[in-house]
Amino acid sequence: MWLRYLSRVSGQIGVFVAFFLAWEALVDIFKIKPVILPAPSVIFLTIGKHWAYLMQHTWPTFLAIGGGFLFAAIAGFIIAVGIAYSRWISELTYPFLVSAQVLPKIALAPLFLIWFGFGLTPKVVIAALIAFFPIVINTARGLQSVEVELIQYMRSLGAGWREIFFKISLPWSLPYVMASFKIAITLAVVGAVVGEFVASDRGLGYVISYANISLDTELMFAGIFVLSALGVLFFLAVVLFEWMVLSWQAAIETTPETM
Amino acid sequence: MLNRHQELQKAESVISVPNISINDLSVRYRTKGSALTALEHISLDIPRNSFVSIVGPSGCGKTTLLKVLSGVLRPSSGEVKFDSKSLAEADLSGKIGYVFQRPLLLPWRTAIENVVLTLEVAKKHLGREERLAEARKWLELVGLAGFEDRLPNELSGGMQQRVSLSRALAFRPPILMMDEPFAALDEITRETMQEELLRLWSITESSVIFITHSISEAVLLSERIVVMSARPGKVDEIIDVPFARPRGEELRGSAAFTELVQYIRHKLRESKPVGAN
Numbered sequence A: 001m002w003l004r005y006l007s008r009v010s011g012q013i014g015v016f017v018a019f020f021l022a023w024e025a026l027v028d029i030f031k032i033k034p035v036i037l038p039a040p041s042v043i044f045l046t047i048g049k050h051w052a053y054l055m056q057h058t059w060p061t062f063l064a065i066g067g068g069f070l071f072a073a074i075a076g077f078i079i080a081v082g083i084a085y086s087r088w089i090s091e092l093t094y095p096f097l098v099s100a101q102v103l104p105k106i107a108l109a110p111l112f113l114i115w116f117g118f119g120l121t122p123k124v125v126i127a128a129l130i131a132f133f134p135i136v137i138n139t140a141r142g143l144q145s146v147e148v149e150l151i152q153y154m155r156s157l158g159a160g161w162r163e164i165f166f167k168i169s170l171p172w173s174l175p176y177v178m179a180s181f182k183i184a185i186t187l188a189v190v191g192a193v194v195g196e197f198v199a200s201d202r203g204l205g206y207v208i209s210y211a212n213i214s215l216d217t218e219l220m221f222a223g224i225f226v227l228s229a230l231g232v233l234f235f236l237a238v239v240l241f242e243w244m245v246l247s248w249q250a251a252i253e254t255t256p257e258t259m
Numbered sequence B: 001m002l003n004r005h006q007e008l009q010k011a012e013s014v015i016s017v018p019n020i021s022i023n024d025l026s027v028r029y030r031t032k033g034s035a036l037t038a039l040e041h042i043s044l045d046i047p048r049n050s051f052v053s054i055v056g057p058s059g060c061g062k063t064t065l066l067k068v069l070s071g072v073l074r075p076s077s078g079e080v081k082f083d084s085k086s087l088a089e090a091d092l093s094g095k096i097g098y099v100f101q102r103p104l105l106l107p108w109r110t111a112i113e114n115v116v117l118t119l120e121v122a123k124k125h126l127g128r129e130e131r132l133a134e135a136r137k138w139l140e141l142v143g144l145a146g147f148e149d150r151l152p153n154e155l156s157g158g159m160q161q162r163v164s165l166s167r168a169l170a171f172r173p174p175i176l177m178m179d180e181p182f183a184a185l186d187e188i189t190r191e192t193m194q195e196e197l198l199r200l201w202s203i204t205e206s207s208v209i210f211i212t213h214s215i216s217e218a219v220l221l222s223e224r225i226v227v228m229s230a231r232p233g234k235v236d237e238i239i240d241v242p243f244a245r246p247r248g249e250e251l252r253g254s255a256a257f258t259e260l261v262q263y264i265r266h267k268l269r270e271s272k273p274v275g276a277n
Helices: A002-028 A040-049 A051-086 A086-100 A107-117 A120-144 A148-156 A160-199 A204-213 A218-243 A249-253 B001-011 B062-071 B110-121 B128-141 B157-170 B188-203 B215-221 B249-253 B254-271
Strands: B020-030 B034-045 B050-057 B077-082 B098-101 B175-177 B207-212 B224-229 B233-240
Touching: A002 B215, A040 A051, A040 A218, A040 B001, A051 A086, A051 A120, A051 A160, A051 A204, A051 A218, A051 B098, A107 A120, A107 A160, A107 B233, A120 A160, A148 B098, A160 A204, A160 B110, A204 A218, A204 A249, A218 A249, B034 B062, B034 B233, B050 B215, B062 B110, B062 B175, B062 B207, B098 B157, B110 B128, B110 B157, B128 B157, B188 B215, B207 B215, B215 B249, B215 B254, B224 B254, B233 B254, B249 B254
Parallel strands: B050 B207, B050 B224, B098 B175, B175 B207
Antiparallel strands: B020 B034, B020 B077, B224 B233
């Protein structure tokens, strides 16, 4: 069990290593200029050199992603409950939600800048807006997928709506909610960075676009690497949360066989 | 076993199991333009502590009848009485235990926690420890001692249905409604479950209303069999099953058993509308 896990993880790390080695070799063989594509070794050195600067700009991005995701999760969950339990709300809002889903929300970024100014707020808003939809739709689906007979059964025992919601519907929908969180957190990263691209004087998105303008490709890649690491950390945090909340499901997956 | 038996009987005798009488009950649905009669002029008695099975072709309104009896569906005409109380007067919440064709367990709760859930809702006065003890007792009674901490997914279909059964029995409902509870099980598991159910029923005193497609199952289990015909759902015949209890393996092979099964089968074939298959 442990050995298999270990070999899987080392294999996964191996793929990363192989990717970077191939990249390094290609840059070396074809003598690609650093301004076009710097070698990974150079990028890592650049990260080291600008560590303090990069970290200083990681914090605002961290806030934008985290804040946007939290807002999306809370608002998304509340609206999903409304959609799942009120036919009226669901019929009224669904067409709007679908239309809004189709709209490329990134295109709204310049607008939010006008409305919310230059600071953190527009980034949080964009991140939240883009992360919001998968949460609403998945959570509503999860809540609606509860077995009707189970709810009728609980009612027949004299359970009130609160008991039914917290003991049946909520845990029932959690796998859906967690799946949507995993999608939403990656979208929040996109939203936050786009916000910083459009207008900002801080954040990793700003670092990348600034380095771009000044043709500092090495710093640009350094920013991209740190951003990726930040995104991965956020994703892992959600996975950890999922694992804590849905430990019973992990137990199902690792069950060797059902009798 | 005898001690537990007596102990249960003592606890049970506190609960009053009602006589259920159904009088000229009809259920009509109104769908676009046409009216569909699901049940027509059903009259039927379910004496206290009895085991009544309902057999009939698909679409004869068996499940509709259960829904009316459990208060989910309102009849179009006629009445149902629990002792002298009407459906509206009789507070049925927490008085009916259900077992469905599917076990309908919560996948995130272990076997024992699934049984505890029912007690959390229906027996609020019990403390956590008492609930656990009670749940453990019922799981043991259905033969699941040692499987308390398994998740439903780690149990076989038959075992899941046992959990479902002990969940329905654990809060000691005066009425037990079972809608084809063993239909999804294999033959052998099904037969053991039938015998288990008879054993459990003999110690609980509840009235059981049991819907099934299997005629032999109905004959083996019931004191009374309601044979229904379809479209509209009507009571075709009510048969009181004469066999003595306890019933078991020997009865299944006896000529009288086979004869009654054949009789009901014949009845059901006759009632089938022409052209239906």
